[in-house]
Amino acid sequence: MATKVNIRDVAKAAGVSVTTVSHALSEAHSSRVNARTVEHIKAVAGDLGYAPNRLASGLRNQRSQILGLVSDEITTTPFAGAMIQGAQDAASEHGHLLMVVNSGLDNELELQEIRALQQHQVDGIIYARMFNQQVSVPEELQAVPTIVLDATSDNPGLSSVVPDEFGAGDSAAELLVRAGHRTIAMINNEDDIPAAHGRLAGFRAGLDRHGLQLPEEFLVAGHPSTAGGREAALELLSRQERPTALFCFNDQMAMGAYQAAGHLGLGVPADVSIVGVDNLELIADGLWPGLSTMALPHYEMGRWAVLKLLSELENPGAPRSHEKIPCPLVERESVAPPRG
Amino acid sequence: MATKVNIRDVAKAAGVSVTTVSHALSEAHSSRVNARTVEHIKAVAGDLGYAPNRLASGLRNQRSQILGLVSDEITTTPFAGAMIQGAQDAASEHGHLLMVVNSGLDNELELQEIRALQQHQVDGIIYARMFNQQVSVPEELQAVPTIVLDATSDNPGLSSVVPDEFGAGDSAAELLVRAGHRTIAMINNEDDIPAAHGRLAGFRAGLDRHGLQLPEEFLVAGHPSTAGGREAALELLSRQERPTALFCFNDQMAMGAYQAAGHLGLGVPADVSIVGVDNLELIADGLWPGLSTMALPHYEMGRWAVLKLLSELENPGAPRSHEKIPCPLVERESVAPPRG
DNA sequence: GTTCCTTTGCAAAACGTTTTGTATGTTGCT
């Protein structure tokens, strides 16, 4: 902790006043000091290894240059990293730092964490969920500009960003129909959440565009896990009239579908084509053959949230917006034309 | 941003001086003010919704109550969440906040991020990697107390924490031998990293304890991915004299081993028992049957790092330590006695 | 009634910045 050097030390070493150093170093005010002096001061500051104390400048400017990210449990989800990194990259590109706080599902704790963030004078807050859902944002956040990430708020005054679930379903349909499939089933998530509804609606729309439909009996729902997908797929693929392709709510269910196919002696994609959603590298890349899937744009959503937050900070009057980010198709080897 | 209330407002409202408010609120100095006055001040502060400005107190105290966490790419790894949450939980329990920064593999960027952290006057830094490795910590960190997380430093002056790789291998051997296996193979990671060496050594030690050995031809190495595990397992399981159990470097390779077994018409665990390392829920829980595996203690390591950092902050003279955290066995259904 | 504690409270300085207002030259114009 070699005795930190402060602006006063720089001033002394450069033989000018503190004011002049501050002006020289502040992009905006450097016009108030002679160009040669600026050079000199910068040189001295560099030699001394001067780094401004952001606590002090934050105090003075009422601007901490810190953004808070509060999320529910990041432990259990593999998406967390991408979302945080997207947010952190964007923050860092704009000279901000990210304080991450997560409270599991404990509301009391969440409030505490939010208060801690506010005591540290964060300039704004990203209120994030680990899967797309409707949330009602704690009142405490009214005090600070806030963006809702991977969720929509009941309060329309808050900007938010979610994946384009509809588009994901639509693209999946497009992919399978293009490959020549006509009898396609969907294994959906049984939970009553936007992702389930959105992906289904999009899937139907995609089929419809090609004059196809999703018959009632080809829509099954289960627990959004490997086991849930496996059970649903076992049932579907054991039928007399079995589908030639499966659109699965997520990659985990798709993994279950692979297991079901294997169990029934069906080859992927020779006997059944499979499409997932999420692009969990671990699964999509690990399955054999690789799983074609719609990537959830967690990184991009994290970025978007921070950029939007910064822009609302700049310009508090800016209109709120509710963004849907597309879910690009990542093609691997799980889709092929149907047999015959 | 309803005009924040500061200590002066509280003082005015309570009819006392700012000093008295500060003392009343400061656990340590509250003895300097009448108990009844303390009550009164606390009540007033509560009513007004007073929350101290940590920027100001940090400036005054030379203690920001912020810890920095710098890591390499957290996007690509599913462990990041647990590590961050462990660290954040521990920090929050002790009144600190965590600033997370990640720089991918770009050293220049990493330095920039570290400097940003230091400008914000973080009290200490956790230097984290996403898999156990030897690192040399950037010089900039000398300025601030630092703990190395999931890595060991070439600088013994820094405390560090890693998983007990040796123990993981040992326990895996124990598990398989106990189940009755005698011809066991290991599919190791071909990379020259501590995890590969440690798990192998531990595995050998575990076998040795029971009078068994790992013959050269039963030790194969591959790329630490599903494909790598699959190839290695295909080769091993196609042999005339095939092993009855496989210890895989990680869960991804174990997933590949399942695929190989399935491809060869072998049942898990009926024909071959399989053990992994990592306890990636996504995989270990998703495989069918569930994969028994040694859990990597990311959450605990994150906690340990923060607790150790805080203790070194309290007591700068404290001896450094180099911790190994055990990797507990998580039993599922992939191990059974060998046939016959 | 003086002295000496003890209790209670306050004023002021400090942490490291940024910015406003002002002072001192210097130049250019009439």
Place this chain on the structure above:
DNA sequence: AGCAACATACAAAACGTTTTGCAAAGGAAC
């Protein structure tokens, strides 16, 4: 020469805390 205009640099106040040192008041001991 006189005056405006400008360039350059500085002093001081402010941001919201914490803590040291001091003062006033009350009580106890002699």
